[in-house]
Amino acid sequence: MRRSPCILLSMTIKNKKPPLTFNQYQRLHNVIQSLALNWKNDVGRSCVFFSITGAALMHQHYSKNAKVICGSGAVMLDAKSDTVLSWFTLTEDGMLTTGPDAFHAWIECDGWLIDLMAPNYLEASIGARRTSIGIDPAAAPPAAVPPRKMFQKPVDKTTGSIDDMRKTGDCVFVPDRDVTAGIIDRAFEGTVLMDVLNIAAQWHRPLPNTMVPSITITDDLGKLTTINIIKRDLAGAW
Numbered sequence: 001m002r003r004s005p006c007i008l009l010s011m012t013i014k015n016k017k018p019p020l021t022f023n024q025y026q027r028l029h030n031v032i033q034s035l036a037l038n039w040k041n042d043v044g045r046s047c048v049f050f051s052i053t054g055a056a057l058m059h060q061h062y063s064k065n066a067k068v069i070c071g072s073g074a075v076m077l078d079a080k081s082d083t084v085l086s087w088f089t090l091t092e093d094g095m096l097t098t099g100p101d102a103f104h105a106w107i108e109c110d111g112w113l114i115d116l117m118a119p120n121y122l123e124a125s126i127g128a129r130r131t132s133i134g135i136d137p138a139a140a141p142p143a144a145v146p147p148r149k150m151f152q153k154p155v156d157k158t159t160g161s162i163d164d165m166r167k168t169g170d171c172v173f174v175p176d177r178d179v180t181a182g183i184i185d186r187a188f189e190g191t192v193l194m195d196v197l198n199i200a201a202q203w204h205r206p207l208p209n210t211m212v213p214s215i216t217i218t219d220d221l222g223k224l225t226t227i228n229i230i231k232r233d234l235a236g237a238w
Contacts, residue, residue: 018152019064019109024207025150026234028054029116031204031211034230039196047105048187050117053200055107061206066109070183071176072098073106073158075151075238077121078144079168085121086162098176105183106173113158113173118151119234147235169238203227 020028032053036046048070055066074086089102107114125145158173165172187193203215214228 015110015112018112019058019066019114020062020152021207022150022234022237024062025114025116025152026232027207027211028057028204029119029150029234030230030232031057031200032116033120033232034227035196035200035203037230038225038227039192045105045183046120047115047117048183049193049196050115051105051107052184052187052193053197054114054116055109056197057200057204058107058109060201061204064109066107066114068105068180068184069108069173069175070098070103070105070180071174072102073104073171073173074162074165075118075121075171076165076168077125077146079166079170081144083125083144083146084162084165085124098174098179100179100182103176103179103183104173108155111155113151113153113155115151118238119148119232121146122148148232150234150237152237171238 029050032050035053036049039049040046048068051068055068058064058066072086072088074084074088077083077085087098087102087104089097089099104115107116122145125143153171158171160172162172164170199215199217203211205211211229214226216224216226218224
């Protein structure tokens with residue numbers, strides 16, 4: 001399988017500590033996941049919803065300068081079985097690139113890359129097979145299913161070539177300004193996302209404050225819906 005030789009210059013880390021503590025990250029993920037399940041057909045692609053909502057909450061509740069970035073990426077989920085989760089599109093000449101239909105979204109803040117959707121790598125791997133160019137997918141072995149983990153890494157640890165990924169947790173993320181601008185503009189074309197962002201801001205409480213376990217909302221027709229918080233205990237970090 002040919003892999004893109006894309007290489008990025010490293011960025012200076014503004015803060016040696018990640019922007020979020022483990023518990024802050026876990027709470028943000030649980031709130032956004034709970035909302036995503038309720039609006040899964042209305043808020044577009046999950047990674048965009050997680051990143052936009054997460055960046056908004058980080059800004060409002062933790063005073064963080066969080067920005068949404070879109071582009072291509074890959075994460076080594078299991079080095080032993082060489083299981084890689086990737087967000088690329090394959091060009092005719094065999095190179096890997098990104099585009100409006102093949103991308104991932106994440107957050108960058110103070111020189112750190114944050115993927116609040118990372119605990120859902122588990123769902124992305126269930127039923128998947130480790131395929132390569134020229135190999136019948138039906139004959140490929142099943143992909144390794146990873147545990148739910150937090151993802152926060154210094155940006156300069158997420159650059160380079162995917163050929164350099166050797167250890168579990170190794171990754172490469174390649175931002176694309178044009179794709180980012182287009183995806184974010186498209187996400188805000190309707191009114192649903194802004195409504196959900198307002199609900200998220202009302203429901204989420206920054207630590208050490210206690211969160212209420214559910215929130216009840218009313219739609220335009222007066223229908224009441226109660227959303228319960230999903231309580232996922234993450235198993236460490238990538």
